[in-house]
Amino acid sequence: MRILDPHIHMTSRTTDDYRAMRAAGVRCVVEPSFWLGQPRTSVGSFTDYFASLVGWEPFRAARFGIAHHCAVALNPKEANDPRCAGVLDILPRWLAKDSVVAVGEIGFDSMTGAEAKAFTAQLELAVAEGLPVLVHTPHRDKAAGTAASLELVAASGIDPGLVVLDHLNEVTVGQVAGTGCWMGFSVYPDTKMDPARVVRVLREYGTERVLVNSAADWGHSDPLLTRATGEAMLAAGFAEDDVDRVLWRNPVEFYGQSGRLRPLLEEPDGTAPAEHEGNSIARGPR
Amino acid sequence: MNAPGGPQREALPAGRVDAAPLRAALDQDPTPPARRWLRESQARVAAEPAAPAGLFPAVGRRCGRGVLTALPDWLTEGAARTVLLPALPPHDAGLPAEAASCHHDGDAKERRAAGRPVPPEIPPLLEHFARR
Numbered sequence: 088m089r090i091l092d093p094h095i096h097m098t099s100r101t102t103d104d105y106r107a108m109r110a111a112g113v114r115c116v117v118e119p120s121f122w123l124g125q126p127r128t129s130v131g132s133f134t135d136y137f138a139s140l141v142g143w144e145p146f147r148a149a150r151f152g153i154a155h156h157c158a159v160a161l162n163p164k165e166a167n168d169p170r171c172a173g174v175l176d177i178l179p180r181w182l183a184k185d186s187v188v189a190v191g192e193i194g195f196d197s198m199t200g201a202e203a204k205a206f207t208a209q210l211e212l213a214v215a216e217g218l219p220v221l222v223h224t225p226h227r228d229k230a231a232g233t234a235a236s237l238e239l240v241a242a243s244g245i246d247p248g249l250v251v252l253d254h255l256n257e258v259t260v261g262q263v264a265g266t267g268c269w270m271g272f273s274v275y276p277d278t279k280m281d282p283a284r285v286v287r288v289l290r291e292y293g294t295e296r297v298l299v300n301s302a303a304d305w306g307h308s309d310p311l312l313t314r315a316t317g318e319a320m321l322a323a324g325f326a327e328d329d330v331d332r333v334l335w336r337n338p339v340e341f342y343g344q345s346g347r348l349r350p351l352l353e354e355p356d357g358t359a360p361a362e363h364e365g366n367s368i369a370r371g372p373r
Numbered sequence: 374m375n376a377p378g379g380p381q382r383e384a385l386p387a388g389r390v391d392a393a394p395l396r397a398a399l400d401q402d403p404t405p406p407a408r409r410w411l412r413e414s415q416a417r418v419a420a421e422p423a424a425p426a427g428l429f430p431a432v433g434r435r436c437g438r439g440v441l442t443a444l445p446d447w448l449t450e451g452a453a454r455t456v457l458l459p460a461l462p463p464h465d466a467g468l469p470a471e472a473a474s475c476h477h478d479g480d481a482k483e484r485r486a487a488g489r490p491v492p493p494e495i496p497p498l499l500e501h502f503a504r505r
Contacts, residue, residue: 179427180478
């Protein structure tokens with residue numbers, strides 16, 4: 088089973104996770120920028136975070152045989168903090184980086200005017216840069232947030248095939264299914280969507296324009312739930328080709344629209360650089 | 374991000390760089406779409422001083438990463454970044470803020486180009502970053 092996890096926050100995960108993900112079939116990840124739990128208070132914090140997403144983290148992933156790409160954006164929650172508004176001004180230089188394959192996560196958190204303004208501005212940046220967009224749908228009042236997100240996407244004029252609405256569930260998937268946008272499902276250990284629920288959705292809606300991710304981060308989450316979903320699909324009677332489509336070919340197609348996705352490392356296994364700008368993940372004397 | 378088998382880094386000419394031979398070499402080497410993108414980018418930089426920040430990281434993808442045929446000490450992307458910066462409007466003193474931004478937020482290749490051609494003097498700190 089080959090897996091591209093299209094939404095995972097590896098900055099928050101350990102090398103043990105990378106090792107286990109590789110063993111489970113993960114060969115590529117896309118890491119969207121997001122809220123770090125602790126609010127940031129300046130644009131400079133974002134600059135360093137984005138630099139890590141295009142520098143240190145791809146190096147770390149490559150050490151475990153995994154290709155790493157990212158999406159950059161001002162996330163919905165911090166779009167409400169005026170101290171972070173300047174992030175929108177610095178985004179063009181980061182969106183131009185080779186390993187950036189999308190704008191994201193953008194969308195709504197509390198459905199404020201500031202969130203809508205940042206959402207719209209970043210849809211414009213995506214159109215200008217020709218990049219796909221990862222839209223976070225809110226955890227509270229998800230149906231209204233999904234509807235409002237779809238309205239902004241339509242108003243922006245972006246090709247809906249370049250947009251994924253993420254964190255969908257049984258309630259909101261029907262809102263997105265007929266729009267031409269992609270449908271993203273984040274699989275969590277206990278709450279929200281689990282593998283069995285995703286399988287039921289796939290039975291009803293099919294495998295076209297569907298992305299399945301772990302959204303693993305610093306919270307209660309599991310980076311191996313993509314694999315678990317693939318196994319649940321097989322147990323439910325889906326063919327191996329269906330699993331390959333959902334867990335590999337679909338995310339390759341979606342992010343491949345950027346023209347920048349390299350889903351497999353160029354270096355043969357075990358030959359990735361041991362250092363990134365003079366630093367390594369090794370411990371002890373070198 | 375070099376092409377497989379390609380050079381890992383360019384030879385670094387000492388001191389400041391004369392952009393004229395780079396421009397001449399770039400006029401004959403990259404593909405026509407790459408040359409067109411570079412010309413348009415130079416015009417954008419001249420009209421919009423903040424433009425290089427969004428252009429610099431894309432140079433490798435748009436212009437190519439191989440050796441520049443007419444100047445084999447140079448990679449195409451390094452030469453293209455270098456000629457983008459002199460297109461900036463004249464600046465009274467020191468490193469223009471836009472070049473500093475390319476340097477500060479750039480990877481190693483972007484830093485080398487941003488630290489090289491800028492008149493009149495390259496601040497010592499940037500020189501250090503450019504050549505590490």
